[in-house]
Amino acid sequence: MSAKLRLGLPKGSLQESTFQLFKRAGFNISVRSRSYYPSIDDPEIEVVLMRAQEIPRYVNEGVLDAGLSGLDWILENEADVVEVADLAYSKQTTNPIRVVVAVAENSGIKTIKDLEGKRIATELVRLTRNYLAKNGVTASVEFSYGATEVKVPQLVDAIVDITETGSSLRANKLEVIDTILVSTTRLHANHKAWADSFKREKLQNLAVLLLGALRADSKVGLKMNLPKDKLEDILAILPAMKHPTVSQLINSDWVALEAVLDEKQVRELIPALRRGGAQDIIEYPLNKVIP
Structure with a gap:
């Protein structure tokens, strides 16, 4: 086998x-x-x-x-x-996710030191206990099986939870007082x-x-043709990961240019490139970029 x-x-x-x-x-x-x-x-x-x-x-x-x-x-x-x-x-x-300490809005708990003697719910029990020990705080840490955000403030004083956008915390009227880890x-x-x-x-x-x-994931390729005498103008407009690839078109005073750039730049760049003399502009997606 x-x-x-x-x-x-x-x-x-x-x-x-x-x-x-x-x-x-x-x-x-x-x-x-x-x-x-x-x-x-x-x-x-x-x-x-x-x-x-x-x-x-x-x-x-x-x-x-x-x-x-x-x-x-x-x-x-x-x-x-x-x-x-x-x-x-x-x-x-x-984006990375964050492991945060969150409490109810207007709870009066502002720093990690304010959690002394309090009750904390989390799925990350070891991580939380190590964090508390590092900060010299003694608190009760209990394992949460889920829906951790809804336990504050009726069941626990604080939670340690994973957040990507923060929307769930805000929806449950929680505020972050510290970030333990960016993961x-x-x-x-x-x-x-x-x-x-x-x-x-x-x-x-x-x-x-x-x-x-x-x-x-966030990049695209651009290809275009342009007169050779417009090349310096186009290069001044066009950012690229390194240097764009420029090749001579056969029997012509035109060149072809190819570059990789951030997708979010494209909508502003293409009109500027067109005004600068570029033609036949092609945008294409990328599967992989290997440096």
């Missing part, structure tokens, strides 16, 4: 964005409802779906060779793993798998493709 990399991917809120990232990286993953073992079009990878909270523990114990989970859950599990890649994406955006998704491996040459190379290749897909 050929060797395989056993890879844990997050099930639940992060699942769809993870599958989309893998698709942009060149991997097609499909899963039947209620199945925890998706199919992937790479015979050297075996995928297991599980909660992101559990993946670092199974990677640490060697049940999984590697997995994708947030830095917050790696620290919560106190997992001794190898970080292969920092993948800056979450369920809604490409991104990490591709991580156990030490035994990392020491295996096949699995290490497989993980390194996977990291290159996933990071390339993330780099391309």
